[in-house]
Amino acid sequence: MLVQSQETYREVLQVADNLYRQDPDWVTFFREVLGIDGIVRKRFAAFEDLTKFEQTDEFERIQKMLVKLREKKNASDPETEPTRVITVRLPKSMHEYLRTEAHDLRTSMNKLCISKLLQVIGEEMIPNERTGEPATTAVQPRPVTNHAPLAGTVSGPQLAQGLPQNSHSATATMPFKPSQPRF
Numbered sequence: 001m002l003v004q005s006q007e008t009y010r011e012v013l014q015v016a017d018n019l020y021r022q023d024p025d026w027v028t029f030f031r032e033v034l035g036i037d038g039i040v041r042k043r044f045a046a047f048e049d050l051t052k053f054e055q056t057d058e059f060e061r062i063q064k065m066l067v068k069l070r071e072k073k074n075a076s077d078p079e080t081e082p083t084r085v086i087t088v089r090l091p092k093s094m095h096e097y098l099r100t101e102a103h104d105l106r107t108s109m110n111k112l113c114i115s116k117l118l119q120v121i122g123e124e125m126i127p128n129e130r131t132g133e134p135a136t137t138a139v140q141p142r143p144v145t146n147h148a149p150l151a152g153t154v155s156g157p158q159l160a161q162g163l164p165q166n167s168h169s170a171t172a173t174m175p176f177k178p179s180q181p182r183f
Helices: 002-021 026-034 039-043 047-053 057-070 092-104 109-117
Strands: 088-091 169-172
Touching: 002 026, 002 039, 002 047, 002 057, 026 039, 026 057, 039 047, 057 109, 088 092, 092 109
Parallel strands: none
Antiparallel strands: 088 169
């Protein structure tokens, strides 16, 4: 089974690499490789298989391709991929932290938040809605690497880690700018 998995990992990476060489915009690459109907979800339909793949060097290489495509100025055609706006309620202190982090990284909050949303987090890092405790699972979290960050990547605490639930939250909406695609 392990040999079959390794072959599938290489196959998925090859599909991603072939698309990357065609120099698509990042939204097209995301949709075709990592999106709901993309090659990754088609090959790893089971949550456990997907989680295992997200821990591989092949997945990391795909993430780096995505970062490189996001660095380009050309945005996707809005007619090809419509954008959606989400509203996220978060504490004022977290909003200020994100604003400062975006400023320090010389990027927009929109790009910073998309970068953070593209990161894989383990299920244990998401609070269980019913108990307030982290979800328990046999799936191991993706190992943390000490690689130097690529240009356009971000570091820092994940959005879902240890946030207090309170009524003093700020609403962060990201205004639509046609030159910056979002989901």
